[in-house]
Amino acid sequence: MSETPARAAAPELPPYRELTVAAAVFGVIIGAVMTAAFTYVALKLGFTLPGSTVAAILGFAVLRGLLKKGSIVENNINQTIASGVNNASAGVAFTFPALFLLGEDFSVVPVLLSAIGGSFLGIVFIIPLRKQMIEFERLRFPSGIAVASLLKSPGAGLRQAQLLGGGFLVGCLFHVAAFVGVIPEEISLNHAFGIPEYIPLAFGISFASLGAGLLSGKGGLPFVFGGMLAWWVIAPFAVGFGGVPSPEALGFASEPGGWESWATWPVLYSSMLRPLGIGVLIGGALSGVIASFPALKSAIGSLAKSTKTAGTGGESDELPLQVLIGGIIAALVVLFVAAQLAGDLTLVQSLLVSVIGTIWLGLAGLIVAQATGMTDISPISGMSLIGVTIMFFLAGGGEGAAVPAIILGVAVSIGIGQCADMMSDLKSGHLVGATPKRQQMAQFAVAWMGVPVAVGVIYLLWGGGGGFGPENPDLSAPQGAALAEVIASLGQGAAPLDKYVAGTAVGLGLGIFPVAGLGVLVGLAMYLPFYITVTYGIGAFTSIALQKRFGAKWMGTTLVPVAAGFIIGEALTSLGYVLLQLAFGA
Amino acid sequence: MKHIGLIILIVGVGLSAAYGSRLSPAEFDQKVALGASSFRDADVAAALEAFCEALGEAEQAHAACPTEDDAAPAEDADGEEVAEDETAEDEAAEDEAVAEEAPAVTRESLEAAIAADRANPPTDDADLQAEYDAWLSAREAAIDTTLAAAEAGVPSPSDRLSGWAGDSGPLFGLGLLLVVIGASMSRIAVRKEAEAEGEGSDGREGGPVDFGHLLGDARDRVSAMATEFGGGDVQDPRAQTKLKEAVEGVLGDCIEPLTTAGPQLQIRYGLEAFAHVFDPLSGAERRLNRTWSAIVDNHGPEALDSVQTAAALLDRTVEALGAATKK
Numbered sequence: 001m002s003e004t005p006a007r008a009a010a011p012e013l014p015p016y017r018e019l020t021v022a023a024a025v026f027g028v029i030i031g032a033v034m035t036a037a038f039t040y041v042a043l044k045l046g047f048t049l050p051g052s053t054v055a056a057i058l059g060f061a062v063l064r065g066l067l068k069k070g071s072i073v074e075n076n077i078n079q080t081i082a083s084g085v086n087n088a089s090a091g092v093a094f095t096f097p098a099l100f101l102l103g104e105d106f107s108v109v110p111v112l113l114s115a116i117g118g119s120f121l122g123i124v125f126i127i128p129l130r131k132q133m134i135e136f137e138r139l140r141f142p143s144g145i146a147v148a149s150l151l152k153s154p155g156a157g158l159r160q161a162q163l164l165g166g167g168f169l170v171g172c173l174f175h176v177a178a179f180v181g182v183i184p185e186e187i188s189l190n191h192a193f194g195i196p197e198y199i200p201l202a203f204g205i206s207f208a209s210l211g212a213g214l215l216s217g218k219g220g221l222p223f224v225f226g227g228m229l230a231w232w233v234i235a236p237f238a239v240g241f242g243g244v245p246s247p248e249a250l251g252f253a254s255e256p257g258g259w260e261s262w263a264t265w266p267v268l269y270s271s272m273l274r275p276l277g278i279g280v281l282i283g284g285a286l287s288g289v290i291a292s293f294p295a296l297k298s299a300i301g302s303l304a305k306s307t308k309t310a311g312t313g314g315e316s317d318e319l320p321l322q323v324l325i326g327g328i329i330a331a332l333v334v335l336f337v338a339a340q341l342a343g344d345l346t347l348v349q350s351l352l353v354s355v356i357g358t359i360w361l362g363l364a365g366l367i368v369a370q371a372t373g374m375t376d377i378s379p380i381s382g383m384s385l386i387g388v389t390i391m392f393f394l395a396g397g398g399e400g401a402a403v404p405a406i407i408l409g410v411a412v413s414i415g416i417g418q419c420a421d422m423m424s425d426l427k428s429g430h431l432v433g434a435t436p437k438r439q440q441m442a443q444f445a446v447a448w449m450g451v452p453v454a455v456g457v458i459y460l461l462w463g464g465g466g467g468f469g470p471e472n473p474d475l476s477a478p479q480g481a482a483l484a485e486v487i488a489s490l491g492q493g494a495a496p497l498d499k500y501v502a503g504t505a506v507g508l509g510l511g512i513f514p515v516a517g518l519g520v521l522v523g524l525a526m527y528l529p530f531y532i533t534v535t536y537g538i539g540a541f542t543s544i545a546l547q548k549r550f551g552a553k554w555m556g557t558t559l560v561p562v563a564a565g566f567i568i569g570e571a572l573t574s575l576g577y578v579l580l581q582l583a584f585g586a
Numbered sequence: 587m588k589h590i591g592l593i594i595l596i597v598g599v600g601l602s603a604a605y606g607s608r609l610s611p612a613e614f615d616q617k618v619a620l621g622a623s624s625f626r627d628a629d630v631a632a633a634l635e636a637f638c639e640a641l642g643e644a645e646q647a648h649a650a651c652p653t654e655d656d657a658a659p660a661e662d663a664d665g666e667e668v669a670e671d672e673t674a675e676d677e678a679a680e681d682e683a684v685a686e687e688a689p690a691v692t693r694e695s696l697e698a699a700i701a702a703d704r705a706n707p708p709t710d711d712a713d714l715q716a717e718y719d720a721w722l723s724a725r726e727a728a729i730d731t732t733l734a735a736a737e738a739g740v741p742s743p744s745d746r747l748s749g750w751a752g753d754s755g756p757l758f759g760l761g762l763l764l765v766v767i768g769a770s771m772s773r774i775a776v777r778k779e780a781e782a783e784g785e786g787s788d789g790r791e792g793g794p795v796d797f798g799h800l801l802g803d804a805r806d807r808v809s810a811m812a813t814e815f816g817g818g819d820v821q822d823p824r825a826q827t828k829l830k831e832a833v834e835g836v837l838g839d840c841i842e843p844l845t846t847a848g849p850q851l852q853i854r855y856g857l858e859a860f861a862h863v864f865d866p867l868s869g870a871e872r873r874l875n876r877t878w879s880a881i882v883d884n885h886g887p888e889a890l891d892s893v894q895t896a897a898a899l900l901d902r903t904v905e906a907l908g909a910a911t912k913k
Contacts, residue, residue: 013821016880016888072879135868136861138845155830155882234604243608250622251731258628267617272607279606298861317869430868433876433892489740497743498750502606502758506599509762512769513595514776514853522599552846553838 017071019438023078026062028446030055030078031085035450038086039457041578042093043468046478048086049575052147052425053568055082064154072151073434077442079147080425084443087421088115088450091414092458095384095406097480098487100462101469104403110341111407111455117334118361118411119447122418124327125362126369127319127440130426131299132292137516139373142215144427146564151432160561167565168572171207175573178205186531197260198235198244198268203534211566212376213539214559217547220540222518223375226525227533230273235264244268269529275496277526278382279503284519285367286504287511319440327444332358335411342404345395353394357408360387364412365419370520372420373427375536376567379527380416381479385486386500387412392490402487409483418447539563588779591771598764605758610749612741623735626728633724637717641708648708650721691736696729780853797847801867801907804840805900807832808874812890812897820886829889830881833874841871859910863903870899 017023031051038048059078063070070078092115099106133139153161177183188202195201213220238244244263247255289296303321332354339350339357364383372378388409395401422443429439461468461475468475503526507519525533547555609617638651647653704722707715741749815829844867852860873896880888 013885013887016883016885071883071885073876131861131865131868136848136864138848152879152882155878229600229603233600234607237604238607243604245614245618245621249618250625252622252625256625256628259625262621262624267609267621271609271613271617276603276607280603292857294857295861298858298865302865430872431875433872433874433879492740493742494740495743496746498610498746499607501747502602502750505762506602506606506765509602509765509769510599512766512773514769514773516849526603552842556838556842 017069017074018435019077019442020074022063022067022070023059023074024081024442024445026059027055027078027081027442028085028449030058031082031446031450032453034082034086035089035453036457037579037582038089039093039454040461040582042089042479043097043458043461043475043477044581045578046476048090048093049578050143050571051083051086052079052143052428053150053571054575055079056147056150057572060154072154072432073429076151076425076429076432076434077438079151080429080439081442081446083421083425084418085446085450085453087417087447088119088414088454090380091115091118091384091417092410092451092454093477094381094479095388095410095413095483096455096458097462097468097477098406098483099403100458101477101481101484102402102406102487104406106403106407107341108455108459110338111410112451113334113341114338114407114411115414115451115455116448117331117338118413118415119418119451120327120444121331121335121358121361121411122365122415123422123440123443123447124324124331125365125415126419126422127324128300128303128321129296129366129369130318130423130436131302132296133369133373133423134427134430136295136299137292137373139370139423139427139517140216140219140376141373141424141427142212142376142563143372143567144424145215145431145560146211146567147424148428148431149561149564150568151428156561160557163558163561164565164568167207167211167562168569169565171211171566171569172573173569174205174207175570176577179573179577188531196236196239198231198239198264200231200264200530202531203538204531206532206535206570207566208376208570209532209535210539211563211570213536213541214543214563214566216375216536216540217543217555218540220375220521220536221544222515222521223525224533224537224540226522227528227530227537229522230277230526231530234273235268238268238272239263243272271496272499273526274382275499276503276506277523277528278379278386279500279505280507280510280519280523280526281367281371281379281382281503282363282386282500282523283504283507284510284517284521284523285363285370285507287508287519288370288517289366291511292516317436319437319444323444328358335408338407338411339404342407343395344400345404349395353391353404353408356394357387357391357412360390361412361415365416367520368416369419369423370517371524372424374517374521375524377524377528377532377536378420379524380413380420382527383416384409384413385483387416388483388487389490389495392487393495397490399491402491405487406483414451418443588772588775591768591773591775593768594764595768595772598761598766598768600761602758602761602765605754605761608750608754610741610746611753612745612749616738616741619731619734619738623728623731626724626731630721630724630728633717633721637714637721640714640717644709644711644714646709646714650703691732693729693733696725696732700725777853780850797844797851798907798911800840800844801900801904804836804844804870805897805904807836807840808870808893808897808900811836812894815893816890820890821884822886826881826884826886826889829893830878833878833881833893837871837874837878841867841874845871855910859906862906863910866899866902866906870896870903873899 034051034054038051042048056075056079059070059075063075063078096111149156149164153164174183178185183205186202186204188200189195190197190199190201193201244267247259250256300321303318303324335354335357336350339345339353340347345353364387368378368380368383388405391408392401392405395404422440425439425443426436428434429436468477468480470476470481503523507523510519510522543555543559546559550558634650638648641648641651700722708718709715811829811832815825818825820826848860848864851863855863873892877889877892877896880886880892
């Protein structure tokens with residue numbers, strides 16, 4: 001092919017900036033700072049914050065503003081790296097504190113090994129699914145779209161920038177109003193209509209949930225219907241037909257005060273719907289793998305083909321398959337060593353724990369990535385909990401099982417977080433035209449970096465910062481404390497195996513229906529409190545109505561930036577609020 | 587058939603989820619014991635609060651009622667405030683010691699404690715005495731539930747599974763069967779619908795006919811863009827703006843509807859053929875997005891390279907669709 005005159009006449013330009021030293025260094029710095037801060041936030045509040053939006057905005061300021069040479073895809077690498085490093089904050093802060101709270105003796109070496117092994121496993125498991133989830137299933141990943149809108153904002157034109165800014169302001173405004181108590185965070189209409197609490201008529205004031213629903217549209221409807229089924233059909237059915245202990249069964253002549261709350265939360269939600277939802281999620285993901293096997297085969301074949309292309313000198317867009325296979329084997333060995341160092345496990349037990357843990361991490365990562373892709377809500381805590389439960393029983397289930405279970409649980413929690421984060425970043429990358437291989441290499445290189453930061457912060461706060469846990473109201477470590485409680489109850493044999501089995505069967509059955517991801521969406525709806533689902537549903541129904549009225553093109557040019565603004569506005573307001581709390585000790 | 591299948595599926599999901607979520611008999615009994623105990627304990631706490639409030643109004647004290655000192659910070663022998671963590675650790679150690687020494691809760695011990703309090707009324711005031719008696723009565727009423735809660739064991743996973751299967755299994759199984767039947771009927775109906783949409787038939791929106799035409803249109807437009815942009819100065823702002831608008835146009839007019847029609851393509855040609863078509867199509871979409879980004883970043887050569895790659899990938903997509911239709 002002859003070169004066109006124009007290309008010959010074009011001025012010499014340096015290569016298009018993508019994976020650069022500046023983006024990598026800046027991403028690592030932001031990621032490390034966010035990891036330290038968000039680990040503390042997780043111990044204080046029980047949740048962490050998304051790092052991608054913060055990194056993208058700072059990337060504009062530094063790469064484009066200060067250095068005056070950053071490109072859109074370079075800033076995408078910066079946010080990929082920063083969020084990849086920061087991913088450790090949630091995984092470590094939700095699991096590791098349980099070891100301190102249970103008063104167990106442990107060494108930090110297996111914790112670090114396990115966390116680092118989990119980080120790499122999450123990435124290598126999810127990379128082969130990029131084509132399947134992003135290109136074939138076209139999962140929405142609302143936060144990924146929001147970050148892409150932000151990255152593209154310099155060239156999107158004034159109107160779209162105004163829409164993004166408007167959405168951002170609305171998201172901020174309502175979130176601030178909810179924080180300061182001007183409006184409630186959740187509005188319940190039950191009392192007004194005289195409807196029992198176990199048939200919830202409530203919605204949360206969350207523009208991030210609303211934005212996620214707006215971006216999901218028709219695809220999110222099974223999630224909404226799943227929530228309706230759980231709370232408007234199953235819940236009253238269970239109460240009406242004696243599935244929940246009635247006041248009479250409890251020995252009261254009339255309803256004791258607080259019975260409705262008790263029936264709704266500890267019984268219906270925590271003991272019935274949530275564990276069943278976890279089972280449906282598992283079954284739904286399994287059936288998804290089975291149903292999409294030909295496409296998965298094609299996606300992996302494509303990876304193998306790209307590996308060959310790269311081997312013959314051509315450039316590939318994907319990380320070579322050998323790297324992924326090697327990564328899985330290396331991470332498996334690291335987990336095995338961590339299991340051996342973690343406690344008094346036999347070689348066979350260590351092998352079982354590391355192999356089954358790896359398999360569970362892969363499946364849970366798939367579930368979390370699918371759920372995030374379809375709804376922007378990720379059931380990481382539930383999947384981690386099952387991971388710890390499996391590890392606990394594989395480690396013998398006795399007194400000595402807690403340490404290896406939690407240490408391997410750290411790997412599962414971080415790994416599945418990496419799956420969701422990597423896939424969301426790859427979605428942003430797809431929308432800005434990034435090269436997947438460079439994003440994958442970047443995340444691969446930095447995945448381990450957040451681990452020592454997060455573990456160090458936990459040690460620092462336990463040893464020198466006044467401790468954490470339920471007895472310290474300033475730093476109650478809610479997720480770690482909950483895990484410690486679960487471990488303690490597992491020691492007494494309290495695992496809802498019946499619900500997991502039933503849910504898995506329902507999820508597998510739903511996989512036959514010709515709508516991809518139906519089981520995951522229905523399971524997720526059962527797993528979550530209904531008010532979250534309702535807000536998301538309002539967004540999804542509004543999106544459908546708007547698409548009908550204005551058409552698909554309008555949705556892309558108008559609704560997407562507004563909805564992205566909602567998500568970014570709420571995320572950044574949360575961050576600002578937490579920083580203020582930390583600064584003023586509120 | 588599709589609607590009947592959907593109705594059967596909904597009924598099946600409702601039935602299987604309703605019976606799948608039911609507690610096993612052993613877990614139900616445990617919930618009854620713990621629930622009854624927690625509500626009786628709440629009654630005891632409320633009665634104690636009422637008594638203590640009345641006592642406070644009468645400016646009297648009782649060992650069971652919290653005093654202001656209870657809420658004050660702990661002090662050491664020198665009157666210095668003890669660090670919060672130290673207090674918490676001490677309390678935890680004390681609790682542990684008490685737990686180790688505390689005898690198991692028995693009916694006798696509970697009744698003896700109530701009898702001891704009854705024998706030592708705090709006051710002669712009739713109103714206060716009534717509140718005090720109400721508290722003692724509440725404690726008496728809570729004896730049975732406290733003992734039942736203490737004895738309620740945690741059902742093992744296998745007990746839960748076998749108990750649930752025996753109690754709710756049959757109706758759960760029926761629901762699951764309906765799920766499978768309903769989902770299968772819907773799947774068959776959708777497949778038949780897709781097969782009925784033959785090439786060159788009615789050309790409904792999103793169907794395979796539109797897919798072919800739309801794909802051809804996208805390929806032609808992107809090829810033209812690549813040729814035109816490559817034929818001039820790639821750093822010319824006007825050429826770049828024109829290319830950016832053309833990319834936005836083809837993404838909105840062609841690529842978006844093509845990717846939305848994926849499920850129909852999947853049903854019609856099968857997953858493998860669908861994957862062969864969507865692999866290059868999605869690659870082309872990403873390359874067009876990269877073209878857009880490169881123009882915004884004023885990098886003409888990258889924009890040209892990306893749009894040319896996108897054109898080549900769309901050629902491959904057309905070939906893949908052709909292969910799928912021939913099968």
